[in-house]
Amino acid sequence: MQAKIDGFMEEVKTRNGHEPEFIQAVQEVAETVIPYIAQNEIYNGKNILLRMVEPERLISFRVAWVDDDGEIHVNRGYRIQMNSAIGPYKGGLRFHPSVNASILKFLAFEQVFKNSLTTLPMGGGKGGSDFDPKGKSDDEVMRFCHAFMTELCRHIGPNTDVPAGDIGVGAREIGFLFGMYKRIRNEFTGVLTGKGLSWGGSKIRPEATGYGTVYFAQSMLKTRDEDVDGKTVVISGSGNVAQYAAEKVLQLGGKVVTLSDSGGYIYDEEGIDEEKLAYVMDLKNNKRGRISEYAEKYSSAKFHKGKTPWDVKCDIALPCATQNELHEKDAKNLLDNGCFCVAEGANMPCTADAVHAFHDAKILFAPGKASNAGGVATSGLEMSQNSLRISWTREEVDERLKGIMEDIHESCIEYGEEEDGYCNYVKGANIAGFVKVADAMLAQGVI
């Protein structure tokens, strides 16, 4: 079996040798899905996984825009349309200087499995730009978003490809992008999700990724008769996902002691309560400040410059910042300090070695494609509401979100439970995500 996996990966590396994040994401899937294919006759000899690792379409374009001083800048825009077997391409846009084809292909590939797990009819895609919104004025961000959409609008549509937010793309950016799409196409449609509530957005979409991650952690904890209540939780990041993961942990009686950004992390031994979290939300979403300012405001906190929070003692860890932010040594620190549940809020925040350490220790570990799927699932609910031209209540959306996260957990157990009863959620999520897409691809023929 290992020879089969190695042979497959050799082919992937030959074609994508310069794309380390993409290869990392494919390797993890190959290790779990190739043995499953070998045991299931209908998938044999169809090269389904080989087809799945090749994007259906990879679009790259120039984005030229003018800053407040009249200077012209050029960025690169992308949309990776990875797989449309079960629905229109769906996935976020990332604006960050690190964005390149490798990172977006890994994200688009993960999105295919994640969207399949949600039970909703959504294919997988991802896009973005190496544009850095940090330090830019609102007008500059608007001009960039408008320029970006003048090209992207040719490739998307409510039944073709429906982008949303990701790192660096929040409510402000979605507004500017939507405005330009509407103007060029002269139509008001659900072409983007994460829209404002007064113009087609869904209630709970901003909260959904963070809430969903904690709902998934809750389901995992339940298998060990445990609960979030009373647990100490370490969270990385302080953006959309981290903020609402923290909010849900607090609502469920847990204690959040860290948040971070690319400058370092804050440790508040007294816990980040509702009032302090409201301060963080204002700091990050309106003032666009740095997490270090938290330690200047609250004397109970200490700022650790340039560090990640994985040496802080906790029961539960929720990495919610970015890919490869938690390494093997961090995993060992967490395990040594008694952490027994890790749910990824970010996409691929744990390196492969870190994941192996968690599996070897048999702790509860949820891969992002399962645990952070609540965001895209609620985007799917936003698409449904847009099509029906109705708006569900907060309670209705939250109930559906909870139900979807429970269903994803069940699917992971179905395909991931091992002989000794330990659930390998990585295996479970990969196989459950694969089966639905593979069946659709088989039905649709070789395309």
Ligand SMILES: NC(=O)C1=CN([C@@H]2O[C@H](COP(=O)(O)OP(=O)(O)OC[C@H]3O[C@@H](n4cnc5c(N)ncnc54)[C@H](OP(=O)(O)O)[C@@H]3O)[C@@H](O)[C@H]2O)C=CC1
């Ligand atoms: N938004 C969503 O609905 C979903 C998001 N995700 C994933 O969750 C993660 C966070 O996204 P989101 O919260 O939306 O993004 P935001 O832009 O709102 O926040 C990102 C956070 O991560 C930090 N961060 C980004 N890059 C780095 C880095 N290289 N090192 C350290 N910290 C970093 C940012 O700090 P700083 O401000 O200093 O850069 C910020 O605190 C991403 O992996 C994303 O793909 C997954 C599913 C859905």
Ligand SMILES: O=C(O)CCC(=O)C(=O)O
């Ligand atoms: O809501 C969406 O469509 C995208 C969410 C996303 O980018 C993700 O799940 O990583």
